[in-house]
Amino acid sequence: MRTVRALSAALLTLGLAAAPAAADASPSPSQDSSDAPTRAGTSFRTATEIEQEQRATASGSTGDYLYWSFPADTGQRPTVRATVKLPDTHAAQTWQIDVYDGLRRRQACQYGAQTRTAAANAPSVDLACVLRTVRAWSEPWANDPLPGTYYIRLTATGVPTSDLGLPVDTEVRADSRDIGGSAAVDGSLAEPLVPGIATTSGEAQENAAVLAGLEPEDGWASGWWSDRWVWTAVGGVLAALAGVAGYMLTRGAGRPSRVPPAG
Known part of the structure; x- marks a missing residue:
């Protein structure tokens, strides 16, 4: 359940990071020929x-x-x-x-x-x-x-x-x-x-x-946003997911097995 929640948070983060990039990628209108x-x-x-x-x-x-x-x-x-x-x-x-x-x-x-x-x-x-x-x-x-x-x-x-x-x-x-x-x-x-x-x-x-x-159109240095921000966010999310997965694996491996006592 915790893994599912972590994955959902990661997807939400990626969506928020990619939104400005998508906005910047939209083509600008052409100038009026007149x-x-x-x-x-x-x-x-x-x-x-x-x-x-x-x-x-x-x-x-x-x-x-x-x-x-x-x-x-x-x-x-x-x-x-x-x-x-x-x-x-x-x-x-x-x-x-x-x-x-x-x-x-x-x-x-x-x-x-x-x-x-x-x-x-x-x-x-x-x-x-x-x-x-x-x-x-x-x-x-x-x-x-x-x-x-x-x-x-x-x-x-x-x-x-x-x-x-x-x-x-x-x-x-x-x-x-x-x-x-x-x-x-x-x-x-x-x-x-x-x-x-x-x-x-x-x-x-x-x-x-x-x-x-x-x-x-948006002033000088309008391109402050770049896909480096997206890849940085992706790297951070993947690192967090790897940490959560590693924790879950090591926690499960460290538990003592429950063997019922001999009768």
């Missing part, structure tokens, strides 16, 4: 801000540098995709998408077609860059992705002189996958790497313009 930006910046300082899962479009010219920025938080693995619609007539062109963090450090792509060459007269070219998982903290000498603002730069790297200035239409989108406790580290930044966030403090910061104003 509010999507329709232009791009020409430098880091003028980068157009976009939310994650928001489709942004912009018109430009071949040879221009186009910039966007988006927020990425701890535990997320961002994926940036871009599509360039080329003019009807053009020579072969090479396009490239680069991603930089809040310190303007270029972040390497784990995989994806970061650079592609469009054949002559091709209608469009698609690019993608999957970054490493954003860490809560890193050594100063490391180049690990950290929470904060990320910049997208789209440009043509190999364009014949005859194609410079031709009109193009672009489309970009940034999404993230929550990795969870497998990427968790001990430590955290005092502030996310958002340009301008550390230039003022207190009440002055509320009235000061910052270079990047977007943040995750």
